[in-house]
Amino acid sequence: MNNTPRIILKREKDVGWLQINNPPENYLEQPDFIEIEELKNFIETGIKALVIEGVGRHFSAGADLEKLKEQIKDRKAFQDQLMKGNNLLNYIDELEIPVIAAISGVCFGAGLEIALACDIRICDENVLFAFPEVNHDVFPGLGGAKRLAELTGVSAALELTLSGDMINAEKALELQIIDTLVKKNEAKEYAVDLAGKITDNRPLKVIRAVMSSVNNSASMRVDEQIKCDTEMFVELALESMNKNND
Amino acid sequence: MPATFTGKKISWEVRDEIGYLSLVDPPENRMDSAFFEEFGVVVNEIIPASAAIALIISGTERHFSSGAELEDLFRIIKQEKSDVLISNFEMFHAVDQLKIPVIAAIKGVCIGSGLELALHCHFRLCSEDAILGLPESSFGLIPGLGGISKLMEFSGKAKAIELVLKGSHFNATDALKWQIVDEVYPKKIVVEKAAQLAKLCVGDYRKYNKRDYLKRLKIEA
Numbered sequence: 001m002n003n004t005p006r007i008i009l010k011r012e013k014d015v016g017w018l019q020i021n022n023p024p025e026n027y028l029e030q031p032d033f034i035e036i037e038e039l040k041n042f043i044e045t046g047i048k049a050l051v052i053e054g055v056g057r058h059f060s061a062g063a064d065l066e067k068l069k070e071q072i073k074d075r076k077a078f079q080d081q082l083m084k085g086n087n088l089l090n091y092i093d094e095l096e097i098p099v100i101a102a103i104s105g106v107c108f109g110a111g112l113e114i115a116l117a118c119d120i121r122i123c124d125e126n127v128l129f130a131f132p133e134v135n136h137d138v139f140p141g142l143g144g145a146k147r148l149a150e151l152t153g154v155s156a157a158l159e160l161t162l163s164g165d166m167i168n169a170e171k172a173l174e175l176q177i178i179d180t181l182v183k184k185n186e187a188k189e190y191a192v193d194l195a196g197k198i199t200d201n202r203p204l205k206v207i208r209a210v211m212s213s214v215n216n217s218a219s220m221r222v223d224e225q226i227k228c229d230t231e232m233f234v235e236l237a238l239e240s241m242n243k244n245n246d
Numbered sequence: 247m248p249a250t251f252t253g254k255k256i257s258w259e260v261r262d263e264i265g266y267l268s269l270v271d272p273p274e275n276r277m278d279s280a281f282f283e284e285f286g287v288v289v290n291e292i293i294p295a296s297a298a299i300a301l302i303i304s305g306t307e308r309h310f311s312s313g314a315e316l317e318d319l320f321r322i323i324k325q326e327k328s329d330v331l332i333s334n335f336e337m338f339h340a341v342d343q344l345k346i347p348v349i350a351a352i353k354g355v356c357i358g359s360g361l362e363l364a365l366h367c368h369f370r371l372c373s374e375d376a377i378l379g380l381p382e383s384s385f386g387l388i389p390g391l392g393g394i395s396k397l398m399e400f401s402g403k404a405k406a407i408e409l410v411l412k413g414s415h416f417n418a419t420d421a422l423k424w425q426i427v428d429e430v431y432p433k434k435i436v437v438e439k440a441a442q443l444a445k446l447c448v449g450d451y452r453k454y455n456k457r458d459y460l461k462r463l464k465i466e467a
Contacts, residue, residue, distance in 0.1 A: 203386060210394065226392070240386045
């Protein structure tokens, strides 16, 4: 046994880092790879952006199959873990700060599902993506197929999920799975630079309002969006006026 | 309904079946309360009742619009009239919902709510010299008229987050690359191209055919 934490949370200035720390492949030993409360507490320290990356060469090769086979023997307990994993990714997806995935090496299965729950995906030219679950007669269990379909459309998402095929970074860019393609080993640097550029000099309140509006766009009817955006705008404007009056 | 409207901030006329909505408060064509009052009349009353087969929105003289008047906005908010803001947002949304093709002909500065208006149009044709941006976050605000959601629709979520939070300006080349505008032309021919595009859409206009109309516009040139 070793006691190395499988997930490292650390803060550099206003940017938080979530590192998957099980090198070299960064296999995820359980679907709920971190306690949601622990992550919440970390976010609530006031970070303005979150970068998710893998320690070492790879982002993550996905679930640890050996561990999974053991876990699934207790069906009820595994189902609970899977639910927790889903809640965790939904929480990350809906965070009111920008979440950036800095992807290198392999990004498979549950690893890809984590990346898909982020707002911005930065990827280096050597990355390989896949949903290999089908080769083991299962499917992506953390909402990955649905999130993939939102980016690529249903037909490409079905092809990738049902074939288990591997695709390279260039193809992933073409399919709009990733947002920015950078040179080998430069994803992390690009991500931290971007995180700085979009949060420096921006109050957390403004970042939260922008990100709520972004999240609302995906889930709300237009009339609800209009109401929410206007409320947030008024609140920020009042604050700005009060500041100017001081 | 009158065939023309001549206000202090907006003018409307139909020429050759195409409706031209122009922002006529140069140089910057700022969007203050008076603008939205006139805009509401034109968009909610005059255009739906007119026989125009397409709508082209542009700014008179050098610029499209440099956006909202902050002082004016703050005055509205102080008077607790946030209904006014909701109704401004609804007017922009109504532009998007029009059944006829709506084309923004953008030149010069197109910033803040100016860009938000352009984003609610179905097409954006842009001059080479245009400067675009949503700078609200640098004043501690957010784009409040649907700009975030519309930008996401065209540029994708990641680029929208980046542009809105950075708040910096970008040029026509980048706007084209990020799919925020559909075509870029020398500024002298932007309105002319918009009229040409309007004619191509007419008859059987469907928003989902947008790419086809733009392709035909390229082929005809």
